[in-house]
Amino acid sequence: MDLILWRxxxxxxxxxxxxxxxxxLNAKGERxxxxxxxxxxxxxxxxxxxxxxxxxxxxxxxxxxGRKFQTVADLGPEASADSLLAAAGWPxxxxxxxxxxxxxxxxxxxxxxLDGEAQQRAIRKGGVWWIRSRERETLQQVILHAVQMPDGx
Numbered sequence: 001m002d003l004i005l006w007r008x009x010x011x012x013x014x015x016x017x018x019x020x021x022x023x024x025l026n027a028k029g030e031r032x033x034x035x036x037x038x039x040x041x042x043x044x045x046x047x048x049x050x051x052x053x054x055x056x057x058x059x060x061x062x063x064x065x066g067r068k069f070q071t072v073a074d075l076g077p078e079a080s081a082d083s084l085l086a087a088a089g090w091p092x093x094x095x096x097x098x099x100x101x102x103x104x105x106x107x108x109x110x111x112x113x114l115d116g117e118a119q120q121r122a123i124r125k126g127g128v129w130w131i132r133s134r135e136r137e138t139l140q141q142v143i144l145h146a147v148q149m150p151d152g153x
Contacts, residue, residue, distance in 0.1 A: 001133045002096035002145070003088055003113055004044065005106045009033040009126035009150065011057040020077060025060045032126030032150035037064030039153050040098070040128065048096040051075060051087055055102070061126070062100045075101045081108035081118060091133035091142070114142055126150040 009029035014020055025033060050069035052062040053076050062069045074083045084105050088097040090113055099106070106129070107121035113131045123129055130146040 001089075001091050001093050002045075002048075003085075003090055003131045003133070004040070004048070004096065004098040005084075005110055005123060005129045005131070006036065006040070006061065006098060006100045007103060007106050007123045007125055007127050008053070008055070008057040008061040008100060009036070011125075021055050023055070023057050025057055029057070029061075029126065033061040033064035035153040036126055036128060036148070036150045037061075037066065039148060040065055041067070044098060045096050048098050049093075050098045050100070052100040053077070053079070053102060058100045058102070065098075069100070075099060077102045079105045081105050081112055084109040085112060091140070114144060124149055 009025050009032035011023045011029055012026050050067055051072045052058050052069045054071050054073055055077055072087055084099055088099060103123060104120055106123045108118050110129045111117060111119040111121050127149045132145045133142050
């Protein structure tokens with residue numbers, strides 16, 4: 001199974017008293033999402049399930065991929081790493097899954113998937129971590145397939 005974790009691109013700062021869910025991408029975030037969306041579109045399978053936080057910045061990031069996606073309330077800013085992995089069906093899903101979400105849950109989910117331990121890992125804004133679970137000679141292996149930052153594209 002491929003698990004692709006995509007952190008939303010850079011967003012406007014939170015205004016006093018404003019709803020965090022409504023924060024939009026800033027100009028840099030728009031460019032980050034555009035670059036990463038194009039990079040991902042060339043690499044992910046057409047069968048990839050795309051699950052996205054309902055937060056506006058995640059919705060805008062996901063739209064840059066140009067594919068249909070499902071908004072999942074449990075992937076919001078307060079989501080846990082366990083809820084991300086459960087939504088993805090990690091490690092047993094039959095199709096690749098891409099999640100567009102938030103720190104710190106994405107970083108902890110990456111740690112759980114790779115090491116089986118809940119540790120903080122930093123996924124930069126607009127960045128992607130691509131983790132693969134596969135069976136080789138009856139052994140289950142987990143590998144870090146790719147780490148890509150939008151500034152490197």
